[in-house]
Amino acid sequence: xxxxxxxxxxxxxxxxxxxxxxxxxxxxxxxxxxxxxxxxxxxxxxxxxxxxxxxxxxxxxxxxxxxxxxxxxxxxxxxxxxxxxxxxxxxxxxxxxxxxxxxxxxxxxxxxxxxxxxxxxxxxxxxxxxxxxxxxxxxxxxxxxxxxxxxxxxxxxxxxxxxxxxxxxxxxxxxxxxxxxxxxxxxxxxxxxxxxxxxxxxxxxxxxxxxxxxxxxxxxxxxxxxxxxxxxxxxxxxxxxxxxxxxxxxxxxxxxxxxxxxxxxxxxxxxxxxxxxxxxxxxxxxxxxxxxxxxxxxxxxxxxxxxxxxxxxxxxxxxxx
Amino acid sequence: xxxxxxxxxxxxxxxxxxxxxxxxxxxxxxxxxxxxxxxxxxxxxxxxxxxxxxxxxxxxxxxxxxxxxxxxxxxxxxxxxxxxxxxxxxxxxxxxxxxxxxxxxxxxxxxxxxxxxxxxxxxxxxxxxxxxxxxxxxxxxxxxxxxxxxxxxxxxxxxxxxxxxxxxxxxxxxxxxxxxxxxxxxxxxxxxxxxxxxxxxxxxxxxxxxxxxxxxxxxxxxxxxxxxxxxxxxxxxxxxxxxxxxxxxxxxxxxxxxxxxxxxxxxxxxxxxxxxxxxxxxxxxxxxxxxxxxxxxxxxxxxxxxxxxxxxxxxxxxxxx
Numbered sequence: 001x002x003x004x005x006x007x008x009x010x011x012x013x014x015x016x017x018x019x020x021x022x023x024x025x026x027x028x029x030x031x032x033x034x035x036x037x038x039x040x041x042x043x044x045x046x047x048x049x050x051x052x053x054x055x056x057x058x059x060x061x062x063x064x065x066x067x068x069x070x071x072x073x074x075x076x077x078x079x080x081x082x083x084x085x086x087x088x089x090x091x092x093x094x095x096x097x098x099x100x101x102x103x104x105x106x107x108x109x110x111x112x113x114x115x116x117x118x119x120x121x122x123x124x125x126x127x128x129x130x131x132x133x134x135x136x137x138x139x140x141x142x143x144x145x146x147x148x149x150x151x152x153x154x155x156x157x158x159x160x161x162x163x164x165x166x167x168x169x170x171x172x173x174x175x176x177x178x179x180x181x182x183x184x185x186x187x188x189x190x191x192x193x194x195x196x197x198x199x200x201x202x203x204x205x206x207x208x209x210x211x212x213x214x215x216x217x218x219x220x221x222x223x224x225x226x227x228x229x230x231x232x233x234x235x236x237x238x239x240x241x242x243x244x245x246x247x248x249x250x251x252x253x254x255x256x257x258x259x260x261x262x263x264x265x266x267x268x269x270x271x272x273x274x275x276x277x278x279x280x281x282x283x284x285x286x287x288x289x290x291x292x293x294x295x296x297x298x299x300x301x302x303x304x305x306x307x308x309x310x311x312x313x314x315x316x317x318x319x320x321x
Numbered sequence: 322x323x324x325x326x327x328x329x330x331x332x333x334x335x336x337x338x339x340x341x342x343x344x345x346x347x348x349x350x351x352x353x354x355x356x357x358x359x360x361x362x363x364x365x366x367x368x369x370x371x372x373x374x375x376x377x378x379x380x381x382x383x384x385x386x387x388x389x390x391x392x393x394x395x396x397x398x399x400x401x402x403x404x405x406x407x408x409x410x411x412x413x414x415x416x417x418x419x420x421x422x423x424x425x426x427x428x429x430x431x432x433x434x435x436x437x438x439x440x441x442x443x444x445x446x447x448x449x450x451x452x453x454x455x456x457x458x459x460x461x462x463x464x465x466x467x468x469x470x471x472x473x474x475x476x477x478x479x480x481x482x483x484x485x486x487x488x489x490x491x492x493x494x495x496x497x498x499x500x501x502x503x504x505x506x507x508x509x510x511x512x513x514x515x516x517x518x519x520x521x522x523x524x525x526x527x528x529x530x531x532x533x534x535x536x537x538x539x540x541x542x543x544x545x546x547x548x549x550x551x552x553x554x555x556x557x558x559x560x561x562x563x564x565x566x567x568x569x570x571x572x573x574x575x576x577x578x579x580x581x582x583x584x585x586x587x588x589x590x591x592x593x594x595x596x597x598x599x600x601x602x603x604x605x606x607x608x609x610x611x612x613x614x615x616x617x618x619x620x621x622x623x624x625x626x627x628x629x630x631x632x633x634x635x636x637x638x639x640x641x642x
Binding site for chain 1: 483484485486487488490491492493494495496498499500502503508509512513516517518519520521524525527528529530531532533534567570571572573596
């Protein structure tokens, strides 16, 4: 980083936004519900006070999230005056078609402790379970008008917390969710679509994964291997794989849950989920990745079986075994 | 019913409780988290204001919920002055060892629309997702002291809403959950234990069920058959079967999800889950059961395969097919 970022509070961000116009909002690679919901909520909130705001199309957006951003895509001739990233800890993980903006992000709104301060201004609240909570607080400071933002922000909060079930949930998360529902968030439909609906292909994959978990280290480590072959067998697509990282760690007594997923290019995407006191971030940093203390990831250039063994060893080390 | 029940508001219940002492709290057969959490929360709240209060031991309490009630069991010589039932729509489904009290329930606190008004006084709020919400409002009116009740009431709310994911969740549900967490509810541990931990036997059973769902009626009906043989094969116990009713209805496009579970006595316990507009209660009433519009159940005296076919037909009728 050449410059140092200037930290802003939610209220300062609101004042900063009020003074500006012509916003373009960026998300990260393999965008999740928090990134896309935060982007859509922010965009809706800015438009609600008469600002011009768009979301840069993210080609990796999966089917389930398309509806939240597709109304906010910029016209071809749009030239942004202000560039904002959401939920993006480092410029290096910005969506690939945003490289042209990587060195000129004006404001970053985020909740990751690993945020590198790559933007000119940053508003990073690591106490928030979801970036959507930060956006909610900013919109409340900006205008209090959140009705158009309610559903996408509900998507942001609910997806980053496994529908309010993960350890990152706080009293504030639930309170904001309550206010979003009161403001008109279509929570029933979101919950049904995102958390209580599985394609038949995904149900078949889950059936196979649940029957074939690999346990090691006195059953304190559980690993699921999702190869391209198994994906083809069950017919799942990328869009069917939401929250798959949280399957192995549900087995009773498991302290480190690992999913090794073979990507089409032959590399493997690793997801690690741990209990408090076991550092998922540290495990993934060994392989050039990172994340949160209990939820982290990395991509490794290994065969699936080799990646599985390497991760099992790293997990064992993290457990002091 | 010989008498007619007197309806009380939350505030009237609080005043009613203040005037009385020597409480015994009853739950229903096969008690769930809402029944036991409501009972424990109410008992804790009454004790917090110096009242003598106990919960009648329910022998059908499963391992996962024992910890919430075991400190509140009455001494052998306890003679109740006031008998209260929670989460129990009809005297006929009271826990079996409470038959002696069936005709003398003084107060019923509940949230079921099907409540039959069997108690002398009733406080039934059908807008509440969980009976625990009603108990929360009563305790707030009673003293505002909810710290000892926070964890059991969180158990009540979270278990009846699938950790805030079902269609019954309202803004109030989330707001009360937020206040319970703020009051000290141990939500992380509850979520991990009740929603994000499965025994290895249950994981194996889920694997088998997901791989073997029966689809009918243009895939709008999905049915899972849990026979005693399959339970024995996978090693699951009663305590492992929580929320199993919500597996088939997760398949994309399914409008009626049915679980037929063979009981040790050869009868079958049926759970039906539907989407809005398809009446689960009506389906189960045909077999002498009932419940909520989108979540109902019954017990039928049939072989599992016969029960499955009968339910598939009833589901088809409910879909107008």
